[in-house]
Amino acid sequence: xxxxxxxxxxxxxxxxxxxxxxxxxxxxxxxxxxxxxxxxxxxxxxxxxxxxxxxxxxxxxxxxxxxxxxxxxxxxxxxxxxxxxxxxxxxxxxxxxxxxxxxxxxxxxxxxxxxxxxxxxxxxxxxxxxxxxxxxxxxxxxxxxxxxxxxxxxxxxxxxxxxxxxxxxxxxxxxxxxxxxxxxxxxxxxxxxxxxxxxxxxxxxxxxxxxxxxxxxxxxxxxxxxxxxxxxxxxxxxxxxxxxxxxxxxxxxxxxxxxxxxxx
Amino acid sequence: xxxxxxxxxxxxxxxxxxxxxxxxxxxxxxxxxxxxxxxxxxxxxxxxxxxxxxxxxxxxxxxxxxxxxxxxxxxxxxxxxxxxxxxxxxxxxxxxxxxxxxxxxxxxxxxxxxxxxxxxxxxxxxxxxxxxxxxxxxxxxxxxxxxxxxxxxxxxxxxxxxxxxxxxxxxxxxxxxxxxxxxxxxxxxxxxxxxxx
Numbered sequence: 001x002x003x004x005x006x007x008x009x010x011x012x013x014x015x016x017x018x019x020x021x022x023x024x025x026x027x028x029x030x031x032x033x034x035x036x037x038x039x040x041x042x043x044x045x046x047x048x049x050x051x052x053x054x055x056x057x058x059x060x061x062x063x064x065x066x067x068x069x070x071x072x073x074x075x076x077x078x079x080x081x082x083x084x085x086x087x088x089x090x091x092x093x094x095x096x097x098x099x100x101x102x103x104x105x106x107x108x109x110x111x112x113x114x115x116x117x118x119x120x121x122x123x124x125x126x127x128x129x130x131x132x133x134x135x136x137x138x139x140x141x142x143x144x145x146x147x148x149x150x151x152x153x154x155x156x157x158x159x160x161x162x163x164x165x166x167x168x169x170x171x172x173x174x175x176x177x178x179x180x181x182x183x184x185x186x187x188x189x190x191x192x193x194x195x196x197x198x199x200x201x202x203x204x205x206x207x208x209x210x211x212x213x214x215x216x217x218x219x220x221x222x223x224x225x226x227x228x229x230x231x232x233x234x235x236x237x238x239x240x241x242x243x244x245x246x247x248x249x250x251x252x253x254x255x256x257x258x259x260x261x262x263x264x
Numbered sequence: 265x266x267x268x269x270x271x272x273x274x275x276x277x278x279x280x281x282x283x284x285x286x287x288x289x290x291x292x293x294x295x296x297x298x299x300x301x302x303x304x305x306x307x308x309x310x311x312x313x314x315x316x317x318x319x320x321x322x323x324x325x326x327x328x329x330x331x332x333x334x335x336x337x338x339x340x341x342x343x344x345x346x347x348x349x350x351x352x353x354x355x356x357x358x359x360x361x362x363x364x365x366x367x368x369x370x371x372x373x374x375x376x377x378x379x380x381x382x383x384x385x386x387x388x389x390x391x392x393x394x395x396x397x398x399x400x401x402x403x404x405x406x407x408x409x410x411x412x413x414x415x416x417x418x419x420x421x422x423x424x425x426x427x428x429x430x431x432x433x434x435x436x437x438x439x440x441x442x443x444x445x446x447x448x449x450x451x452x453x454x455x456x457x458x459x460x461x
Contacts, residue, residue: 007336012345015332019352026356030363 037066037090044085045075052076052170066090077169100170100185101260102163104145107195108138109210121147126179134208137198139182148177165262187239190261192249194219199232211256219248219257275460276401280408282456286384287416288449289457293384297417298442300375307421308414313375315410318388320357321350322406325389326399339393346389347381354380384413420449 042062053074055061064070065086072094073083079099087094110133116125122144130136141159153167154174161183163174175183186193194213198205202214215233227241228248235257237248249257284290287297293314300310325346333339358376361369379385388409392402423445432441 008338008341011332011336011338012341012348015328015345015348015352019348019356023352023355023359026359030359032362 035063035066038063040089041065041086044078044082044089046077046082048077077171079169099165099189099262100187101165101262102168102170102172102174102183103186103193103195103260104139104161104163104182105184105193105195105197106137106139106160106180106182107211107256107258108133108135108141108159110134110138110208122177122179130180135198135205135212136208137180137182137196137200138209139180144177144179145174145183148173186260188242188244188262190259191239191242191244192237192246192257193260194235194237195256195258196254197234199234201233205233211254213256214254216253218251218253222247222251272401273404276397276404277408277411279460280405281412281415282453283459285412285416285453286387286409287413288446288453290387292387293382293413296379296382296384297413297420298439298446301417301421301424301442304418304421304425307417309371310375310379311410311414311417313372313379314384314413315407316372317350317354317376317379317385318406318410318413319403320353320406321346321385321389322392322402323399324349324353326392326397326402329393330399342390342393343386346386350385350389351380384409416449416453420446423449 039062042059045058045062047058049057053061053070053076055064055070061070061074065072068090072086072090072092073080075082075086076099083094086092112132113129113134114132116128116132118124118128120142122131122140122142125131125140125142131138131140133140139160141156143154143156143161145161146154146156150171150173151167151169153164153169154161155164156162161174163183170185172185175181175185180197182197196205196209196211196213198209198212200208200212202216205212205214213234215230215235217230219235220228220230224245224247225241225243227238227243228235229238230236235248237257249259280286286292287294296310296314300306328345328349329339329342333341333345338345354376358369358373362373388406392405395405397405420442424442427441427445436444
């Protein structure tokens with residue numbers, strides 16, 4: 001009777017014990033030296049596996065950094081603080097990464113053409129004659145971007161989304177959520193941008209929105225560095241050529257050339 | 265080789281690869297089948313790992329069953345024992361591979377722990393016992409089951425890569441269309457039933 005109970009215990013327990021011992025011994029014998037830096041770098045990375053650094057995941061990026069094959073400042077979600085920590089671990093001097101800023105290129109002052117009372121999202125509203133306002137390019141203000149943001153970085157203010165650069169991780173989900181493609185990446189710590197994307201000619205734009213770019217060319221003439229061009233009836237600032245002199249900001253008759261700053 | 269043995273080899277291998285395909289007619293190993301079939305190269309890596317683990321599992325569970333469980337009248341412990349020996353042995357091989365064959369480990373390594381505890385592997389071991397296969401027969405059965413998995417997964421991965429670039433209604437995108445495709449593939453494979461009369 002006792003044997004009937006003990007035999008299974010012996011056998012299964014024996015197998016378990018055998019493999020436990022075998023694995024322990026094998027673990028010692030076949031030990032592979034792992035670069036400790038890889039693990040430590042991996043620990044300070046956010047672990048989002050977003051691929052913004054150009055590697056397939058945080059593990060591979062950590063390995064590349066630890067082997068000095070990649071720059072330590074490529075992690076966009078981690079930002080400067082992660083780059084600094086990686087620099088500390090590996091004993092490198094790290095340049096803070098270029099952090100693009102996300103801005104809404106719109107500051108609507110439009111009139112209502114009709115009243116929209118359908119589903120209260122931009123995605124739905126845009127299907128009805130591109131929204132209820134006079135400008136078909138303008139922000140609809142239902143806040144699809146606010147809903148898309150996982151970090152609570154976007155708030156609606158005066159009917160346009162304001163993105164908090166401190167909370168923003170530059171993941172770009174809001175860029176995808178906007179049906180009018182108004183949210184765009186702007187390079188640099190600070191600079192100027194044109195807060196309008198209306199591609200109509202000036203006369204039409206002027207009628208639909210008080211804050212629209214009318215392609216008057218004043219900013220293009222004011223710029224000494226060939227950084228502003230009017231393309232499709234809307235001024236666009238080339239952030240690479242721009243020296244942040246601010247002359248376009250001063251001449252804009254509509255006051256829609258605005259400043260952006262990575263730290264508020 | 266006698267004609268009986270030859271017949272048995274043909275029966276086990278073709279029967280398992282085509283007629284009783286593990287994924288498409290036994291519905292074992294659906295999880296890796298859907299999980300890694302998005303891209304052809306990962307499907308390939310996973311399939312090779314499955315073949316490898318199935319052969320090893322067939323051999324080791326056959327030995328464990330015949331030399332440990334049967335003499336002690338402990339057939340009812342087969343499930344738990346099989347899980348234990350397969351998991352333990354694959355872990356051992358993984359450690360060994362990591363040290364001595366790093367190249368092979370880079371391609372197979374990530375798939376080995378995923379597949380070890382899969383139902384398809386345990387299925388191979390249990391069907392071997394059910395069918396009363398001896399050592400070489402169960403090894404052949406394990407290898408054919410793995411090749412069957414490879415066939416199904418690679419065909420499926422090829423179809424899914426095509427699906428990615430085709431115009432599918434939004435509500436069908438991703439898993440829904442994949443499952444429908446898998447159903448058609450399974451139907452197609454049911455045409456092989458009855459090959460041996």
